[in-house]
Amino acid sequence: MDEDIHSGNSYYKLKIIDEEGNISYSQIKSVMRSDKSEDQIMIFPNPTHNKLEVKISDNETAENYLRIAVMNLQMEELMVYNDPYDKDQLSLQIELDQLSAGIYFVKINTKTGSNFVKKFLKL
Numbered sequence: 001m002d003e004d005i006h007s008g009n010s011y012y013k014l015k016i017i018d019e020e021g022n023i024s025y026s027q028i029k030s031v032m033r034s035d036k037s038e039d040q041i042m043i044f045p046n047p048t049h050n051k052l053e054v055k056i057s058d059n060e061t062a063e064n065y066l067r068i069a070v071m072n073l074q075m076e077e078l079m080v081y082n083d084p085y086d087k088d089q090l091s092l093q094i095e096l097d098q099l100s101a102g103i104y105f106v107k108i109n110t111k112t113g114s115n116f117v118k119k120f121l122k123l
Contacts, residue, residue, distance in 0.1 A: 014074065029075055031117050043106055047121035048096065054084075054106055055091045067109040068092060075105070096122055 014026040040057045054068055070079040078099065084092045094106075099122050108116045 016074065026075060031115055041108060041116055041118065043118050043120055047123050049123050050095065050097050052094045052096055052106070052120060053091055054094065054108070057090075064111050065108055066111055068094075069107045069109075070094060070096075070099075071105045071107055073103055077107075078104075 010031050011028055012031065013028045016024045016026065018024075042053075042055045042057065044053055044055070046052075052070075056065065066083060068081045068084050069077040071077050079094065081092060081094075101122055104120055104122060106118045106120060108118075110116075
């Protein structure tokens with residue numbers, strides 16, 4: 001996990017080592033970080049058991065979020081929500097019953113092409 005991500009675009013490639021020691025690499029993924037927009041997105045509770053709430057702090061920006069995906073450590077999308085918000089709905093509750101315990105990510109895509117990624121722990 002990159003603890004020192006900066007504002008702007010960052011590019012990542014994962015090195016994957018399987019149980020037999022074989023090495024493979026993921027595709028390169030870009031992540032855009034903008035401090036202002038990042039602060040408008042909250043996920044809670046974290047850690048969580050079976051439900052996660054993804055909340056946008058104000059209704060002016062809620063309609064700018066096109067897509068939310070829950071991803072595993074390999075950045076594979078496990079759940080996808082298209083057009084999750086409107087001006088009357090600023091919160092999305094995600095049921096996590098089908099996921100096993102572990103580390104996951106919530107990726108939020110905007111109309112401007114920005115991607116925001118937040119990490120959470122499922123107990």
